[in-house]
Amino acid sequence: MRVLAKIEENCVACHSCEEACSNLYFKEKNPLKAALRIIEAQNDTDPHHIVTCTQCGQCINACPTLAISQAKNGVVRINKKMCVGCLICVSVCPENAMFFHDDEQEPFKCVACGVCVKNCPTEALYIKTD
């Protein structure tokens, strides 16, 4: 099982992770096109919230086209060719970690590639495998 894990207390909300992610997958530095999201804390005491996919797979059964499946390493992936962009998966995600953008035809999600981990200056993110 491979999953992106987080230590929210370490996060400084620099958004480097979002930029790295969107740059890798959409060739633009746009936090709204990242497969994870930093929600900045409203006060100084709470940590910033990092929205990440837990690879729980609830989206798999919600997909009407069987476009979402779980790989052997536990990572849940969307087959874009099969996806019709209905957004049902977005609505069922318990973590709100299935993202979409109006420019794009299909939703997108974290595949635990680790590019965000490499770009995080504070070790708030790491890849967990078991």
Added chain:
Amino acid sequence: MENETIQKLKEARTLLAEWTYELQTINRGYCNRTLYINISDNQIESKPVTPEMKEKFVGGRGFGLYLLWNAVKSTTKWNDPENEIVIGTGPICGITQYPGSGKSLLVSISPLTDIVIDSNVGGYFGPYLKFSGWDALEIQGKAANDIIIFIDGTTGKVRIEQAPLEPIDTHLLAEQLTEMYADDEKDKRNISVVSTGRAANHVRMGMLNFSFYDPRRKKTRVKQAGRGGIGRVFRDKKIKAIVIKNKETKGNLNNPANKTLINKAGLRLHREIQQLDNKQNRMRQVGTANIIEIMDQYDLLPTHNFKFGGHPDAKKIYSNVFRDNYLTQGLPDGCWYGCSMACSKAADNFELKTGPYAGQKVTVDGPEYENAAGLGANLGCFDPQFVLEANFYCDTYGIDIISFATSTAFAMECYEKGILNSEITGGIELKFGNSAAVLQILHQMARGEGFGVIIGQGIHRMKKIFIEKYGADHNFVNDIGMEQKGLEYSEYQSKESLAQQGGYGFTNKGPQHDEAWLIFMDQVNNQIPTFEDKAEALHYFPMFRTWFGLMGLCKLPWNDITPASNKNYPPSEAAKVPEHVENYCWVYEGVTGEKLTPEKLILQSERVYNFQKIFNIRLGKGLREHDAVPYRAMGPVTEEEYLSREERYDKQMKELIGVDPTGKTVVEKIAITRKYRMEQYEKLMDAVYQRRGWNKNGVPTIEHLKKIGMDLPELIKVVKPLQ
């Protein structure tokens, strides 16, 4: 499916016509052209969609009615070659982000009513028709031999082929054709088939099945354009099937003007369904069957030909019985992409006990509420196994379950009353609860023989036969025959709700609940107490619901889920579900780029609704006399009915009519109640006609037509002599 079988079917085909067209992209929800196919002379052509068509008729059912109006004469009957089957889509049809956006809208002149019937249906055909480049498909003429029409949206070709060997029953044909036309297993989702079944060769209540491929079950499944006998028209034209093939579906094929608005509305509703459906209607668990128990508990479940509103045995067919014992998969499944309401339930591996497919294991689509209520309660057959078996056979034989159940219930009451006997029925004991007899009738319809064919002509024609041939009392059969305008009632009790009596009675096509369902507002919650309140509801809701048919939308996601915001509105506004009306305005604007207000939405509907009304007048109905309903829809016909609700009726007599029931016989009390209720219905009719801009005879006034922008010369010509 064996390749050999498919190969044999293909080899027996003869190409009658092939026509090539240019593939194009859709512009803001419209293809701006319709496909015309004449199967008498195999002429195929493209017709432009004019700006006036869009302005006045919008799309979907509106386009269908417009095309049909231009195709027929005032004397055209259902089986004349000029009668058409038109399948429309609508500008929103085919979007994948908002639940319930895949409907096809059909119109034709009905073999049951002799006026226009409209029927809507899920499945993938409508969206694929549009993605193939057509806002509507118009089929006119009659083929000499059985044909299959193939629309290939991947290459831009239409083929008409003589097809002698294919079976007619849907569960075989739809699967074979899906196999035949798909490139491989993955491509099956890109095929949709319109078909019927062998009973449609013989009975007026024939319906059409629209398929979609279920990739989880690996089955071709079907939804039904049930009402009004369009399946019979289909077979009279000697069409076995219409097949459509689509390229890959994506979320932007409508080329919408503003996808952000569509996504906003879609996601808001998806989330709401995800959060609330399990607590509200459980549409995703059991589909529309969720209301079986509610109707039973509120005395609204039509039982024994609408005599009663419930039954102690009804719990045997409550929704959980189907969920726990028959329905399979346990996952939400919809009949078009993006429908998170997902009410299309199915029972897999269901073993049939009777008929030509006895012993085979099949997938049964359903049961929908109407099926369980009609086959189960109205026929008194409270047996879930029977309900599913009859459901399956009605579907594959191409029989509208609502007309079948309501007609058979009528025949059963006539049998129990002695109007019919076993000699007349050919030995079939047509008693309430005799499920074996019902299945016999069903199989007779498929074979075109016996008393089944008589029932298959529908109640309107049965009444005539029973009076003329079997000496039935004219008044009695007219009181208990639950049809109006020739169409059988759908499965709700309107007896104790005046508003719903009008909801059924003042419909364009006949008593189907898709125009108005006001029973809870009226009877249970007393939210529309005055004639004016009722008239307003009988204006607003039929117009609002008409709009779904102009767009290619399903009604269910409108009010089968209630948003939290509804509590902020007074009850009469809450019934409109304002947040969802806002969603529809967003989606319409998102697709077409035109702003839509709730008022403009109603105006769009009013135009088409009044057009259909005038179409009925042109065909010889559509007047006040045609809005009369059988008395059983209004009150107790028989003593047993009166006695079953004696306390309620006596109380009403005292409080509403001002007559003391003490000392009166049941017969006297029935007469007093009847006189009162008939008067109420007439008063309601006056109020509703006025609100709708019609005169006392139910004819739209020229002034009203001007007001709504429908003073078209061809319409004025019809209504002018009736002003």
